[in-house]
Amino acid sequence: xxxxxxxxxxxxxxxxxxxxTLRVDECKMPNGxxxxxxxxxxxxxxxxxxxxxxxNQVVIIRQYRHAVEEVITELPGGCIDPGESPEQAIARELLxxxxxxxxxxxxLATLYANPSTGNNKTxxxxxxxxRKVQEQHLDxxxxxxxxxxxxxxxxxxxxxxxxxxxxxxxAIFYALQxxxxx
Numbered sequence: 001x002x003x004x005x006x007x008x009x010x011x012x013x014x015x016x017x018x019x020x021t022l023r024v025d026e027c028k029m030p031n032g033x034x035x036x037x038x039x040x041x042x043x044x045x046x047x048x049x050x051x052x053x054x055x056n057q058v059v060i061i062r063q064y065r066h067a068v069e070e071v072i073t074e075l076p077g078g079c080i081d082p083g084e085s086p087e088q089a090i091a092r093e094l095l096x097x098x099x100x101x102x103x104x105x106x107x108l109a110t111l112y113a114n115p116s117t118g119n120n121k122t123x124x125x126x127x128x129x130x131r132k133v134q135e136q137h138l139d140x141x142x143x144x145x146x147x148x149x150x151x152x153x154x155x156x157x158x159x160x161x162x163x164x165x166x167x168x169x170x171a172i173f174y175a176l177q178x179x180x181x182x
Contacts, residue, residue: 003030004030005030006027006028006029006030006035007027007028008025008026008027009025009026009027009028009034010025010026011023011024011025011026012024014039019043019044020041020042020043021041021042021043022039022040022041022042023039023040023042024037024038024039024040025038025039025040026038039117040117040118040119041117041118041119042118042119042120043079043113043118043119043120044079044080044081044120045079045080045086045120045121045122045123046077046078046079046080046113046120046121046122046123046167047077047078047079047080047086047089047090047093047122047123047124047125048074048075048076048077048090048122048123048124048125048167048168048171049075049076049077049090049093049094049105049124049125049126049127049171050075050108050124050125050126050127050171050172050175050176051075051076051094051098051100051102051127051130052126052127052128052129052130053100053129053130053131053148054129054130054131056150056151057148057149057150058148058149058150058151058153058154059076059094059098059100059130059146059147059148060073060074060075060146060147060148060149060154060157061073061074061075061076061097061098061144061145061146061147062074062144062145062147063142063143063144063145064143065164068164070164072163072164072165073157073162073163073164074163074164074165074168075163075165075168075171075172076093076094076097076098077090077093077097077122077168078093078096078097080123086107086123086125087105087107087125089123090105090123090125090127091105094127094130095133095134095137096136096137096138096139097136097138097142097144097146098130098132098136098146099132099133099134099135099136099137099146100130100131100132100133101130101131101133102127102128102129102130103128103129103130104127104128104129105125105126105127105128106125106126106127106128106178107123107124107125108124108125108126108171108174108175108178109123109124109170109171109174110122110123110124111124111167111170113166113167122167124167124170124171124174124175125171126174126175126178126179151176151179151181154172154176155176155181158172158173
């Protein structure tokens, strides 16, 4: 198989902020074609989890997402902080967003949101045997509603296209497969 990787000739940052960075690369394709302006969005890596309570209920969340101007049903998750492992990040995010701590957190998949324009990864997990240990501890930009649903209801919600975030729908698929629920 031929080498399909492009050579990056230069990079210039257009925007460089905590939550989003935009750079423009000049690239050379293996066939010699020069691409003078390939735009790349840089984001922190993300985590999410299908989280099961001790009585096998799934913890789902709802929150407003301004980019699409809708309230979206999602799995708990968020950004990995600098110096934090994905496993540390998902345990922290679960506790902050839901107030639940989990006895077991297993990796499910590592996915890219949009590898044609974005460089970040999403690490998806299956968290088991969760119990509520505190109230939510949300940051100033979050308002999150929590709902507990059965696995059967979760499957129906997935079939009814109630999860607007593609990476969360993918995580649900992988978790259901791991749990033998497909």
